[in-house]
Amino acid sequence: MPKLGMEPIRKEALVKATIVEIGRTGSLDVTVSQIAKRAGMSSALAHHYFGSKEEMFLAAMRHVMTIYGAEVRGALCLAQTPMERVEAVLAASFSPANFRREAIGAWLNFWVLAQSAPQARRLLAVYQRRLRSNLLAGLRPLAGSRAESVAAGLGALIDGLYLREVLKSGPPDRTAAVGMAMDYLRAQVRLVG
Amino acid sequence: MPKLGMEPIRKEALVKATIVEIGRTGSLDVTVSQIAKRAGMSSALAHHYFGSKEEMFLAAMRHVMTIYGAEVRGALCLAQTPMERVEAVLAASFSPANFRREAIGAWLNFWVLAQSAPQARRLLAVYQRRLRSNLLAGLRPLAGSRAESVAAGLGALIDGLYLREVLKSGPPDRTAAVGMAMDYLRAQVRLVG
DNA sequence: TTTTTTGTTGATTGACGAGTCAATAAACTT
DNA sequence: AAGTTTATTGACTCGTCAATCAACAAAAAA
Numbered sequence: 001m002p003k004l005g006m007e008p009i010r011k012e013a014l015v016k017a018t019i020v021e022i023g024r025t026g027s028l029d030v031t032v033s034q035i036a037k038r039a040g041m042s043s044a045l046a047h048h049y050f051g052s053k054e055e056m057f058l059a060a061m062r063h064v065m066t067i068y069g070a071e072v073r074g075a076l077c078l079a080q081t082p083m084e085r086v087e088a089v090l091a092a093s094f095s096p097a098n099f100r101r102e103a104i105g106a107w108l109n110f111w112v113l114a115q116s117a118p119q120a121r122r123l124l125a126v127y128q129r130r131l132r133s134n135l136l137a138g139l140r141p142l143a144g145s146r147a148e149s150v151a152a153g154l155g156a157l158i159d160g161l162y163l164r165e166v167l168k169s170g171p172p173d174r175t176a177a178v179g180m181a182m183d184y185l186r187a188q189v190r191l192v193g
Numbered sequence: 194m195p196k197l198g199m200e201p202i203r204k205e206a207l208v209k210a211t212i213v214e215i216g217r218t219g220s221l222d223v224t225v226s227q228i229a230k231r232a233g234m235s236s237a238l239a240h241h242y243f244g245s246k247e248e249m250f251l252a253a254m255r256h257v258m259t260i261y262g263a264e265v266r267g268a269l270c271l272a273q274t275p276m277e278r279v280e281a282v283l284a285a286s287f288s289p290a291n292f293r294r295e296a297i298g299a300w301l302n303f304w305v306l307a308q309s310a311p312q313a314r315r316l317l318a319v320y321q322r323r324l325r326s327n328l329l330a331g332l333r334p335l336a337g338s339r340a341e342s343v344a345a346g347l348g349a350l351i352d353g354l355y356l357r358e359v360l361k362s363g364p365p366d367r368t369a370a371v372g373m374a375m376d377y378l379r380a381q382v383r384l385v386g
Numbered sequence: 387t388t389t390t391t392t393g394t395t396g397a398t399t400g401a402c403g404a405g406t407c408a409a410t411a412a413a414c415t416t
Numbered sequence: 417a418a419g420t421t422t423a424t425t426g427a428c429t430c431g432t433c434a435a436t437c438a439a440c441a442a443a444a445a446a
Contacts, residue, residue, distance in 0.1 A: 003393080004392065004443065032434065042395050044394075047436080053435095108304060111301060116218060128357075160349035161353070164349050166307070167321065187380035198422090236403090236425095240405060
């Protein structure tokens, strides 16, 4: 019963299943069979489309980052003032799509992967650069020469808030996270203006 | 040629080797054989003393946290003012013993482990509580009712700075990390005093 | 209609690794 | 001296899993 044009559908299903499984087990120790099963196919087919488990992981990572990037762009085009720009980035960073258990768990594991897989490292570096430059655009008018340092701090704080969510039980509290980051932002900016 | 009283020596060697190997490979995918080899013994002996790989990981985690705890206590007993107390905690958090590649890599992986191993989760929770209360002791006189929130922010920032170090190349920059945290602290405290 | 391309899987291979065991040996105990 | 405890390892078991293969099915192209 092979319908044609399955490739993109299967690949997408696998990518999503990968994220779910990594998020669910909280580790990269997920078997291709697990992922394939959740995506509703045989493990052989998963290999057929992706070639290797590592490719699957990288595709999943790209997917998470693509969603993130899209949300940032979306929020950013509504922003008028510099402050709004920064707020937009924060809102996107803690959006429901990104700041949820599965994604957070996946994100943490990508960090681990980045330590041994150069490809993953590169992807994460791209994310960091993008975050930095997005923040910087809004921060320069607000914080002047301290913009660089504030952006670095804010970036680290965002990552830290993700990390802390890992140990919490219950659903992630976006409002609290955004609040914490905004708090930092306001405190740092007040010193200049 | 069995000398007696080897147990503590072997165990310590294994714990240190575990940290080194996890830090070196950047993942929990280290074989017991690798660890045992680095510690200068057979894998069978490693199993003899620890029973399982998981026990080895937990012992390594306890070790890292013990060092951290000792450094905090050491720095804390020299502190006179509240501000000095907070500074002491920060200094310990980014001390050469803790803020080095191996330990950082190990730390990150413990976080991952905490997602699936309840024991590890508990250990990490202990660390967080201790950090929180240490910070709070210094912060309450400085930040009053905002102390809780500042402590949470500082805690997240510290973890975030660790996380960011993972992707950097070259040796960790303690001074920069402490500076960033102090920066946050000063900004938050200024709003009160 | 034959052939090729695309989709799909059950079965298999081959490697690797955690944990066990039997055996050996040195030290302590009685 | 005989027995017990501690140290130590090579060899082995048993399971798991990534990756491959052979085979089958259906659509598209020839």
